[in-house]
Amino acid sequence: MNKLFVLFFLLAPVTAFSQLPKIPGSIGGVSTSAILTKTKNALVTQLDKSKAEYDTTSFNYAISLSDNAGLYENEEKWLRNQKMFSDVLRQSDGSSLTPLQKAEENNEVGEMMYASNKFNAAENTFLSSKLIYESNGLTAEAGYSKVLANIGLLYHTMGRYSKAEEFDKLAIDIRKTQSGESSVAYGSSVNNLGVLYKDLGKYTEAEKLLEKAIQLNAINPGKQSPAYAITLNNQAMLFEEMGRFQQADQLLAEAIRIASAEMTEKSTNYQRLLINQALLYEEMGSYSKADEIYKKAIAIKEKRLGSSHPDYAHLLNLQAELYMQMNKTSEVESLLKKSADIYLKKFGANHPSYAGVLQNLGNYYRTQDQQPAAYTNLTKALSIRIAALGENHPDVLQTKECIALLDWQAKKYSVASSGFQTVLDQNMLLINEYFAALSDAEKARFWDKMHPHFDHYAAFVADTYKELPALTGQLYTYQLATKALLLNAANKTRQQILSSGDASLIKEYQEWLDAKESLSRLYSMSKSELAEQRINLDSIERSANSKEKNLSAHSAVFKSGYTNAPVTWKNIQLALGTDDAAVEIIHITKFDKIKTDTIYYGALVLTKEMSLPAFVLLKNGNQLEKKYLAYYRNSIKNKLADVYSYTQYWEEIDKKTSGKKSIFVSMDGVYSQLNISTLRFSDGTYLLDKKNIQLISNSKDIIKLKTAAASTAAASAVLIGNPVFGTAGSIAPLPGTKVEIESVKTQLTAKGYKVTTYVQNEASEQNIRKVSNPKILHIATHGFFIAETQGEDKTMGIGSEHSALNPMLRSGLLLANAEATIDANAEYGVLTAYEVMNLNLDKTEIVVMSACETGLGDVKNGEGVYGLQRAFLVAGADALIMSLWKVNDEATQKLMTSFYKNYLVLADKQKAFKAAQAELKTLYKEPYYWGAFVLIQ
Known part of the structure; x- marks a missing residue:
């Protein structure tokens, strides 16, 4: 886009x-x-x-x-x-x-x-x-x-x-x-x-x-000034990025009205405002409006500069891209050819702009099944780009991927595989070079450009793995490197360094950030641009690497947050025991010349004895995300026998794990909304009865779980519950959590734990922010998850325009004074997942969220669930227990009591949790009671 x-x-x-x-x-x-x-x-x-x-x-x-x-x-x-x-x-x-x-x-x-x-x-x-x-x-x-x-x-x-x-x-x-x-x-x-x-x-x-x-600009220099128009434009661009398209449209229209009087239509800046508007309309899906603007801008350029100017060619190229989205393909070829001819005459046959149009032309021919013409244009574009930009420039990688897509389409699978892997390997180098140093927004923009390459490769493997079985191992390794990439501990590391008070460390870290930021731009420059501006890229890279080595040597915090060795599927296999299997779930969008609306789910299954990961492909992904998910939820809620979910979601995967007792599962997509252990066999038993399902964020976490030393954390616990939400009564009180907190405290104290409790007014956001590395953190309160909202109203005290943009603001915990926060915008009372990420839990063995729907959040394909579960893991917790649906109070108390009883004896979170579920299942046979909570590590 x-x-x-x-x-x-x-x-x-x-x-x-x-x-x-x-x-x-x-x-x-x-x-x-x-x-x-x-x-x-x-x-x-x-x-x-x-x-x-x-x-x-x-x-x-x-x-x-x-x-x-x-x-x-x-x-x-x-x-x-x-x-x-x-x-x-x-x-x-x-x-x-x-x-x-x-x-x-x-x-x-x-x-x-x-x-x-x-x-x-x-x-x-x-x-x-x-x-x-x-x-x-x-x-x-x-x-x-x-x-x-x-x-x-x-x-x-x-x-x-x-x-x-x-x-x-x-x-x-x-x-x-x-x-x-x-x-x-x-x-x-x-x-x-x-x-x-x-x-x-x-x-x-x-x-x-x-x-x-x-x-300020409305007063000086005034509402009819270019300065005022520009600030309106910039606010419009912010609203566009936040998804507030209507407001963006209104502001941009007013900016253009002012600019047209001050700048005149021949002004380059006025034309840029017009193109801004066209791109906004494209994003809104208002293609006809965008087309009208392009036609107007093209007419202005032609009148002012003639039909041989490169700016005129650029607008033709933009219009052609729009027509591809509109499926108005009859005009695309002529527009691109005209644009290419202008660039060729103006800049010659070796210019990157000429190559860019050739690539678009090649992709057009590819989608029209004109493969010879597609190869001609794409190979020519690649040759020009390599000469002008260098072998590993992002634009070169884009062209290489276009050729790989064409090879796939032409059924040249081995050649396509090599092409894809060249592109992805270079992307991985870029990720390892500077991704961790970026801010949240920069990471998102970077990944937005990069993840389509990985998505296309997953679709390619789904189509060709039977012909090329070795692809499953390569896909597994890429998944290990990129799954849950956006939310990681690097952001917390940044905060720890900047708040450390160590002036020397902060200065050195900021210099490293600046070097990395510089490199991120320089990687996208051409050879001629680098030479013209006398930029020695190698020297800057060496300087950045030197700074990184110094930081790693001087700061354990930096080293732990920014330096990670690459992990392959073979590393995972070495960590598995003979009774173990690993299952990596992948959401896949089918690619048929272009991206389609058809969803597949793939499961990469790995055991100790396999020569390659097995691949299970489920082609009914659209039904899994809608029809069968609704059926699963309805069966749970209404305590009905579920006769379909096991067959649809797990049976084919189960066949690949036959004979294995412990199954490590890394979820993706719709699977994040299920408790796999609740899937029911035809004989009335459940997966809980036959397998030990262990949920993880990424299969590489298996290595940590298998090699982790016994905890040396002090036997300490912080228990938070029964908050006083307010006096209005708009939030239901939770008196049952008082009993729960007292029961847990009694059990832990008897085993020598130092226990701190925060209840009633002390069960506050301020107190939970002060928590520092308890071995156990137990929170018994209301959790919340809000589906994406539109408009200006506040949700949980947060403007919905902001929460819509950041899903980590749409899930959280209600604490003391929550009513005032929600109703009157008080400062403290609602702890969002976004805030949870910065808690100090690096030595915390387990977080127990004894609250409703704490496992919910936005499911981001390839990223997992954006919500409390990810937030507590980013904050450093080894594991957490959370709920997927609203829970029965009595059943919850029994589950928690049983969990702690077993945990304090077994000293094993997973065994204790499964034992607690099994005990509760003897009292309540339906999964609604015993299956609401899951443990993720």
């Missing part, structure tokens, strides 16, 4: 040489003042001539382009003007200029370099300006805060988010003091930080800052 443009507000430059030094005397009969005036006029003329080449708003707005939205006008202007820029810099180094004039001049030239996407040159020029200001005591000048703001914008565009935030905040502080909150300068910096936070995924903070920028 195309990402939208984001426009950044940049103050108009201060005119250089507003005052000249008054120096008496003469040189060669010519007065000094006359020489300085002549120098000044020459430089101003040079700059003004250069500026005239750009869109009139290019110096008010720095523009960050999406991957698929590059325009070439500024690039061409740079080529025409780079000698002028060099002359300006050379002359401004002379002694005829004051330090202030030199600083201002460097800043202006840096702005033009930045507008021309010459980021490395812009950085050097901006930093030179900054140094002049600082070394000459000129930091009180308005231009100083301006260059700081420009550096922040530049680093944002370069993907160096940590450095960008540093400079954005510094510019805001200085401008607030020097110019005041009503100034245009202050408003622009507030806007820029808001856009940065949007790209970092800090949506709540971003929305507040952008709203503030809109309010």
Whole structure:
């Protein structure tokens, strides 16, 4: 899916040489003042001539382009003007200029370099300006805060988010003091930080800052100004990312209305706003509206620049991509050919833009079963991209995957397999290189681009594993590396380092983050771009690796969170015992030339004696997710004999684990919503009776379980329950949990445990946040899970627009004062899964959530359940017990009592839990009672 443009507000430059030094005397009969005036006029003329080449708003707005939205006008202007820029810099180094004039001049030239996407040159020029200001005591000048703001914008565009935030905040502080909150300068910096936070995924903070920028710009410079239009656009882009499409549409329409009066239709920036709107409509599925905008933008480009300009070709390419989504294939070929011809004539046969259109043309032919034409275009695109970009550039990998898809389609399975694995292996290198260092939002964007490669490979294996059995092992290894990738302990590690108080460690860590952020952008640059900007990629990689080694040596926290050895299916097999089997469930979307709506489920089954993992393919995934899931839930709720679920979900898998007693199961998709142990055989027995099912997040957790040493944690426990939710009575009290807490405390105390209890008003969010590494954490309260919501209303005290975007905000625990939090937006009372991730539970052996629906959450295919279960594991807990449906209070108390009785004797969580289930089953035969809770490790 195309990402939208984001426009950044940049103050108009201060005119250089507003005052000249008054120096008496003469040189060669010519007065000094006359020489300085002549120098000044020459430089101003040079700059003004250069500026005239750009869109009139290019110096008010720095523009960050999406991957698929590059325009070439500024690039061409740079080529025409780079000698002028060099002359300006050379002359401004002379002694005829004051330090202030030199600083201002460097800043202006840096702005033009930045507008021309010459980021490395812009950085050097901006930093030179900054140094002049600082070394000459000129930091009180308005231009100083301006260059700081420009550096922040530049680093944002370069993907160096940590450095960008540093400079954005510094510019805001200085401008607030020097110019005041009503100034245009202050408003622009507030806007820029808001856009940065949007790209970092800090949506709540971003929305507040952008709203503030809109309010400031409405007053100064006013509601009809380009600045106001840009802030409206940026708020629209935030709302688009949050799924608030209607609001985004309204804001963007108003921004375009204002821009059309101020910028005129020939303005490049106005056209970019139009394309933003088209991409928004594409995402909304309003294809006809998007098409209308593309037609308008194409007509403007043609009228202004002619039908041979690369920007015109770019818009034709975008329109062709839209028509592919619309299945309007009759026009795609002609649009792409026309676009390709323009790029070929303008840039030649070795340019990446030409290769990009050839790839689109090859994919079009592939979907139309014109395989010879598809091979011709894709192989040509690959050759160009390798020469221009290097063997491992992301665009090269994309083309290689297109060829692998074509080979698959042509039934060249072995060739396709090799092609896919080349792409995935390089993706794994990128993941291992810098993925862990990214923020949540950056990880999500990175994975959004990468996971389709892995999805396509899973679909390929599902189609060809009988012809190429060895593929099952390769698929298993990729699953081990990528399953549950987005939510891992690295985020907690980041928080621990930044809050450590160790200034040296924090500085070293931030330098490492900046190096990794820089590399993430540089990997996507072409060879010519790297050479032109004199960037030595190898040197930067060595520097980042050196920093990483130092951090690993100096910080055990860093080493544990960021350095993990790769795991293969053979490592899992070595860890298995002779009575064990591992089952890795995979959600697969069928691929038939294009992605389809047909769902498969695959199960990779591994035992000690297998030469390769076995593969079980269930092709009725759509029914498993709807018809049979509804049947399973209805059978549980109404205590009916379930005669279908075992056959549909497990029978074929069970055949591959025949003779094995312990089955380690890593869930995915709909399987995360089942308790496998409750599946019923035709004779009335259950899987619980015949197998020891152990649930894990990822099969590589088996290694940890098999090699873990006996716990040395102190015998301590924290018990939380029976909160006072409030006085309104809107949340039902849980007096039964008081009995439960007292019973558990009695059992633990008798075995020598040091027990801390928090009940009534003390069962609070504040107290649970203070919990530090108890061996046992037991929580008895209401849990909640909220399905994805729309609109502006709050859910559990959290704006639904934010909870809709982040599923970790839609599940959690209700604690003391929850009514006030929900009804009156009090600060404490609801602990979300998002907050749970940062609890200190690294030495906690087990978390018991004795509450309803604590195992629920958003099921993310390939990622598991986004909710409390993942949150507690990320927080460090070894295992947790949770519920999948609303539970009977009496049955829950009996289960918990039995679990602790067995646990304190057996010292084995899994054995104790299964024994407790079996005991409860003798009292209540239906799974509704004994099957509500599951244990996951």
